[in-house]
Amino acid sequence: MKNIILIGYRCTGKTSVGKKLSERLDLPFIDTDGLIMLDAGMSVDEIVREGGWTLFRQKEREVIGGLSSVENVIIAPGGGALEDPENREVLRGNGLFVWLTADSKTVVERMRSDRKSGGQRPPLSRGDPGTEAAVMIRKREPVYRELADLAIDTSNKSIDAVADEIFDFVHKEQTCQETPSERSSG
Numbered sequence: 001m002k003n004i005i006l007i008g009y010r011c012t013g014k015t016s017v018g019k020k021l022s023e024r025l026d027l028p029f030i031d032t033d034g035l036i037m038l039d040a041g042m043s044v045d046e047i048v049r050e051g052g053w054t055l056f057r058q059k060e061r062e063v064i065g066g067l068s069s070v071e072n073v074i075i076a077p078g079g080g081a082l083e084d085p086e087n088r089e090v091l092r093g094n095g096l097f098v099w100l101t102a103d104s105k106t107v108v109e110r111m112r113s114d115r116k117s118g119g120q121r122p123p124l125s126r127g128d129p130g131t132e133a134a135v136m137i138r139k140r141e142p143v144y145r146e147l148a149d150l151a152i153d154t155s156n157k158s159i160d161a162v163a164d165e166i167f168d169f170v171h172k173e174q175t176c177q178e179t180p181s182e183r184s185s186g
Contacts, residue, residue: 004170005091006076007144008100009137011110013154013162014076017100020163021074025170030070032077035063057084064090079136082143092147096173098166099148104133106155149173 004021006014015031022029033044036059040047047056060078064087067075071094081087091097102110108130145151150169154162 001072001170001174002096003071003091003094004074004166005095005097006074006100007082007097007147008079009102009107009133009140010079011107011114012079012100012102013159014100016159017154017162017166018074018076020159021166024163024167025074027072027074029074030067030076032060032063032067032075032081036060036078039063060084061086067091068093079140082147083140088143088147096170097147097149098169099144099151100162101144101151101153102155104130104137107133107137 004025004027006018008014018029018031021027036047036056037043039062040059042050044056047059057080060081061084064077064081067073068090075091075095077087077091082091111129111133150166152162152165
């Protein structure tokens, strides 16, 4: 089975849906921001304050590079990880990309209600969070669209509903990739 890679802007549900899929599919879930923080011994906010987004992106590249040989996992890279062509290539090697979307208003509401947002999701700019979200979503959309095998708008869906959609899609993908003899013996 290919890795399931949940892509999208911050607060579109990658971590919540990833954890739910992990339970449902009995596969490990890897949150790259979590690995970065574990490796650095600091929050994302602390890393960014220490060395800027450049240091964070360097650490992100190292963590994602280390995932090149993993199989049968669910991976949630940070929202900006796929702006780096090297990260895209590493993950593209064995991955089914699921793009989770949400409108900027929903993203900002989720950021405000998420207790972890401050330490794990420092602002990318000094501007208004709604404007920042709209600008960054538009900027990253072409990369997400190019990679996506499936896109799901999570704005008005529960975590379970999104996980169900992905589960059904993955099951259908696996069935289509099996040979006729594998399907009849399964």
